[in-house]
Amino acid sequence: METQITGTDLLSAGYTETPILGLALKLANTAYSGQPKEDVVALFKKVKGYPESFLDDEVLEPLATAMIEEANIPKEDIIPLIENAKEYAVYGEKNIEKGALDQMNIAMRLPVTVAGALMPDAHQGYGLPIGGVLATRNAIIPYGVGVDIGCRMALSVYDIPAEDYMLNESKYKRELIAHTKFGAGHGYHGQYKASHDVIDRAEFGMTKFIKNLQDKAWSQLGTSGGGNHFVEFGIIEFEERDEALNIDKGRYVALLTHSGSRGFGATVAGHYTRLAKDLCKLPKEAANLAYLGLDTQEGQEYWIAMNLAGDYASACHEVIHDKMAKAIGAQVLAKVENHHNFAWKEMHEGEEVIVHRKGATPAGKGVMGIIPGSMTAPGFLVRGKGEEAAINSASHGAGRQMSRTQAIKNITKADMKQVLKDHGVNLIGAGRDEAPMAYKDIDMVMAAQTGLVDVVAKFTPKLVRMADDGSRED
Template sequence: MKTTINGKDLLAIGYPQGRALGAALELLQQPALAAMETAAALELLKSVKEQPENYLDHETLEALATIIIEDANAAADGTIALNTDAKEYAIYGAAHIEEGARKQMATAMKLPVTVAGALMPDAHQGYGLPIGGVLATKNAIIPYGVGVDIGCRMALTIFDIPETHFLENTAKYKRELIAHTKFGAGAGFHGQHKADHAVLERDEFNLTPFIKQLHDKAWTQLGSSGGGNHFVEFGKIEFAERDEALNIDKGTYLALLTHSGSRGLGATIAGYYTRLAKQLCKLPQEAANLAYLDMDTEAGQEYWLAMNLAGDYAAACHAVIHQKLTQAIGGQVLAKIENHHNFAWKEIWNGEEVIVHRKGATPAGKGVMGIIPGSMTAPGFLVRGKGEELSVNSASHGAGRQMSRTKAVQNISKDDFKAVLKANEVTLIGAGLDEAPMAYKDINVVMAAQQELVDVVAKFTPKMVRMADDGSRED
C-alpha cells in the first residue's frame, strides 16, 4: 500500500515549518519511500529527525539529514532558516526584468513568514525586496520591504484650466513652480516660510524619544521634496471619454503632478528600525536585508505606528505643495487623486489577513485609483485597479530604471539630454543626468505588460518639470 503522508503528519512527529519539512515531503515522492507503508515511512522520517547524524551517508536520506543538522546549527546561533523552495509568484513583463531583481524576489519568497508575492513590470534590483516587489507576509513587517523613503507618494490635481492658458503663460507657471517648491537632500524651510499641517500634532510624535526628536526636522521639511527621481511638474491630462466617478468630461486639462516621500523623517525611521530588525531577526546572509519584526512585539507595533506616521507626513508634504500652487495659479480643482508606494498595508488576501509590502508598487485593488508616471518626457497614466489577486492587488509605480544612476551619468551626454527635452517640448528646472529619460524603461512597454492589472483612465504628458538641482538623492 502506497504511503499517504502529508505536512500535518510530519508536523505531528516534530518536523518544524521550513526547509526540513519541504525536503521530507519531496522525499515521499521518491519510489523508495512512496512504496512504504505509512507507519513505517513515518517511523523512518522520525528517526532521521531525531538522529540525523546516523543518515549522513545514506543514499536517499543524506540530503534531508544535512538540512536538519544545518537548521539545528543555525537555530543554535539564533539564525532563522529560510524555506528550501521559494513560493511561486507572478511576474509581469518578465522579458524586461533583470536577473538581480528576480533573485531578490526568490529569496523573499523563501522567508518563513511569506504568504504571497508578485513582481511588477518596472522591477529592478534594490536592497532586500527589489523595487517593484510586492510581498504579503503573515503577522510580520519588513522595514526594508517598505523601503527607505517610507510612504513615497504620487499626487495629482486636475484643474479646469485649458492647456492653451499654460502655453500662453509659461513664464508665470515657471515662476510659481520655482517660488513654491524646494528640492534636494536636507532641503527645508525656515522661519516664516515654514508650513503648518495637522500631521505635526499627531500623538505618534510622542511614541518614543527617538520619534520625538524627529519632530523639528519634520516641521522644517514639510512641503519640500527630496532628490533623486522626486519631482513637481505641470502637464496636460487627456481624458478620451467622460469619467463618471471623477465627474470629468472628455477633454484636455492642465494638471499638477508630484512625486516625493517622507523626507528625513521617513529615512531616519527606516534606518533605525531596519537596524533593530536585523538585531532581533537574524537571517542567512543572502536574506539579511529582509529582517522582519513580529507584529505581536513592541518593536513591530512601534515600527507600524512610525511607518503610518511617515506615510501621513508624506501625504501632508504633497498637500502643502498642491495648496500653494493651486492658490498661486488659480483655477477650479476638478479632482485630486493620490496613492502611496513604499508602504505596507493590512489587507485580506485569499481569505486571511496579511501585511502587504509594496516597495515601488501601486495599490490596484478593484476600483482603486492610482498614478503611474513615465519619465520627464514620457507620459504617465491615471489608472483604476482591477483587483487581480495574482498580483496581490498591485501594479507598477512607474516605468522603472533600465540604467543605474552611475551608468546613466557615464553613458548619457548633456547634449543628448537637451535634445530629448527639446523634441518633447519639456521645460526642465534642475535634475542631473542620472534622471535623463533614457535611463528609464519604455512606459508603454510597462503598461502593456499590466493590462490585466489596471484600466487606463487618462494620459498625463509632462510639460514643465522641477527636480533637485544637483540630482541629489533623498537624505
Template sequence: MSQQINGNDLIALGYPENELIGIALKINRKRNGYNRTEMLAHYAKVWTNAAAYKDDKVFGKLAIAIIDGVGIKIPEDLIELKESAEAYTIYGGENIEEGARKQMNIAMALPVTVAGALMPDAHQGYGLPIGGVLATNNAIIPYGVGVDIGCRMALSVYDIPFEHFEMNRAFYKEVLMNYTRFGAGNGFLKHERAEHAVMESELFTTNKLIAGLKDKAWTQLGSSGGGNHFVEFGAIHFAMDDKVSGISKGTYLALLTHSGSRGFGATIADYYTRLAKELCKLPYHAKNLAYLDLDSEAGNDYWLAMNLAGDYASACHETIHQKITKALGAGILTKVENHHNFAWKETWNNREVVVHRKGATPAGKGVMGIIPGSMTAPGFLVRGKGNEASIQSASHGAGRQMSRTQAIKSLTNADLQSVLNDMGVTLIGAGLDEAPMAYKDIRAVMAAQEDLVDVVAEFQPKMVRMADDGSRED
C-alpha cells in the first residue's frame, strides 16, 4: 500500500501547481503495491516521459492528463487575481497557523474582494479559512460560506436554579438522551417528525434541487450533526445585572446548542460550489474561492438556497430547545442565537458589500452572540462593539490547535476522562478528536478580541452530548 505523498512532494519533482497535482494525489490514496520511494520515482518518470506511461494501469490517467495538457493550457476565460493581496486585519496572529494566513492572502487577491479580517480562532479550511471574514462586491462564494450553511449557536437561560441540575443529574441526562438525535444520516421516523413553518417554503416546490431534499430535511429537522456539534447543559454566570436582557446578577441553568443545516445544507453547498467552479475559472490555487455574481441566475438561486438553509438550521435549534424546555417544565429568562457560515448584505465604509463569515460571529454594535470554548472550557455570552476593522465580526469559538487526526493519534481516553473529571463534566458520546486539548485556549482567544466584543456572562458546560458514532457530518 502506498504511503501518503503531498502536493509539495510533487512540486519538488517539477509538477506545476495546478489540476495535475490533484489527479496525481488520487493515485496515491489507492492500493497499488508501491512504497513511498517507488511512488516518487514513478511520479518523476511520468512527468518527464508521460508517453511511456499512457497505458499503465496505475499512472495511465495522469500520463494522459499530462499529454493532453490538463492544467498546463490556460483557459481562455481564466479570471486573473489582483497583482497583490489587499491588506487585512489579523487578531491573535501569534496563534494562527501559516496555512490559514496563506488562504486569506489568496482570498484578498480576488477581483471582487473589498475587505477582510482574520479572527483569533482561525485555522485552515477549504477556500476561505475557518475564522475568515471577507467582504465582496456583489459576489457570493459558496466555499466562503462553508459546507455547513447557517451553522449556529443557540442559548436558553432558564428560571431554574443551577443547584437543581446538580441534585438531579440523572434526570437531565435522561432529557438529553430522549430529546436529541446526533450523527451523519440520523434523524426521525415519519411519525416522529416535528412541524415547522420552514418546511412550507416555496423553494421546496420551485427549486428542483431543493424539492428533492425536502424529505431528508424534514427527517433531520430537530437533530444535530457530528463533529463539534453538541447539546449541553451548563451554569451561566452573570457577574452583574444585565439591563438589556433584564437578567439579575447570579448563576442560572442554561441550555446551549451548536449545529447547522445538516445534510440539507451540505448538499446545497456541494451543488453550488461545483457550479461556481464551472462558471468562475480562477487559477488553480484559488479555485475553491470560485464565486457567483448575485445578479446572475445561479448567484440568485444560491442566495435564496443559502438563506433557506440558514432558516432550516435555526428551525433545528428551535425544535431542540422547545422539546427540552417542555420536558423540563422550565421558563426561559432570555434566549440568544447567532449564526456563522453565512453571508450577509451589509454596509461597510458607506458601501454595500456581501460579508462572508466562515466560522465567525456577527458582532455589530449591540448584537448578542455566543462564543463557546470546548466541552470543558467556558463559553461567553457577548455583545458586539461594531468594530469596522473586523468587519463587525468576532471569533466563533476557541478554534482547533490540533487536527482531528493529530488529536486521535496523540491523546488517550484516559487523558480525556481526567480533564472531564477535573471539570465535573458528564460527557455523552464524542471522540478524542473533540477532546478539550485539541482546542486553543479560549481565554487567550477572548483576550485577542477585547476590541470586538464585551463579555456579558460566562457559561460553564456541565453535561455535554455529542455524536457517539464518530461521524463528522458538516
C-alpha cells in the first residue's frame, strides 16, 4: 500500500510554506510514489539542504533549480530600530493617552532621530502622534508632517470694538456665509475662482504628478475643507498694550481661521508616503514613519512639494481674510499666522536638523502663534519662549479627548445645543464629532506649557462656521 507524503512531512524536513513546498510534494507523490515514506522524506531533506548537488538529477533538477533561484531573490532590507528609545520631554503627561506615548517611543528609536518632544494636546495619530515634535538628521518623514500639509491658524484683529459685533451679529453671519466654503472636495469654479500668485509658482511644473494637481489647487483656493477646520468671528481681549503688535489694551472684533492645503496637500502626502514606504523598509510597528533622505531625488521632490503646499495653505487664509475685511469694511490692526503639520530646517544643539511638528506650534523665542480651544472654549494669542527641551514648540490646540466615533456615540444633539447656548456661540455647520466636549480642557493644556509660551491675548469665539456634511479632506 502506497503512503502519501504530506505537507507536514516536508515541513518537518525543513521546507517552508512557499511555492517550493507544492513542487516538492508533487514530485514526492509521483516520481517516488512506490518508495518507503522515510526514505523519500530523507531524500527531500537532502535536496533542501544541498540543492546544488541535485542539479544533474533528471527528476529532482527542477526542484533544486527552483530552490537556488529562490535563495538568490534579493531580500527586503529592513532598517532596524535602535534598541532603546532616546529620552524626550513630555508636557502634561498625565492627560496624554498611552497610544500617543507608544507612538512617540517608536519614533524616538528611528536611526535618523536626533531629539523629540510631546505637547500637552497630544493624541494618537498615524506614524508620529498628533502633538509630536521630532528632529531628524537629513531625513523627512511624510507622515511626520501629516496628511494636511501646512495646516495653519490665521488671526486678523480689526479696528472694530467688541460692541459692534453684539449690535450687528446678523451682518457678520451674512458675510461669513457669503465668503466661505467648506467640505471635502468642495471648491470654486469659473468666474468665482480666487486669484493668487501661488497658483502660478514654477514648482507646480516640478513633476507631472504635481502639475496634474494645479487645477484642483486653484479651484479650492480660499476654501476651508472638512474635519476640524473653521472660520469664526470672535472677541479678542488685550489686557495691556502690546508694543510688538502696536495694539492698545482693549477688546476688538477678530477673525480666526483654521485650515490647510486641501486636496492638493492630502494627495501630495499620500503619494510621497507610499513612495517612502517603498524605499524605506522599517519594522511593522514603525512602517508609517518611513522617511526620505534629503540627499535623494525623492526627498528633494517632497521637500519642494511640502513647501509649496504650505504656501498654498497660507494663500487660502489670505484670500479668506482679504474677502472678509473688505466685506465688513474693516482695517486690520494686526495679523498673526502660524502653521503646524510641517517640517523646518532648524538648529538644535549646534546641528542643523529637520524639525517635524505634527500638530504642534512653532514657539521659538519671540515667535507669535495662535492656540485655539474649541468652538466654545477660548483660544490664545501667544509668544514663544524658545524652550530647547520642547524643540521650540507648543501645542496646536486643546487636543481631542474623544475620538470622532466616541463623540458621536456619547454626545447628543441636545447636549451640544445646550453648551453652545451656555457660551453664547452661534454655530453654522459641524457635527457632534466636533462638539466642545470632545476636546481637552484648553486651560489645563495651557497650564502644562507655561514654560513654552507667554499669553498675549485671549480670543473668545462668537460665530463659528464649519463643514456641515461630516466630511474629511479628500
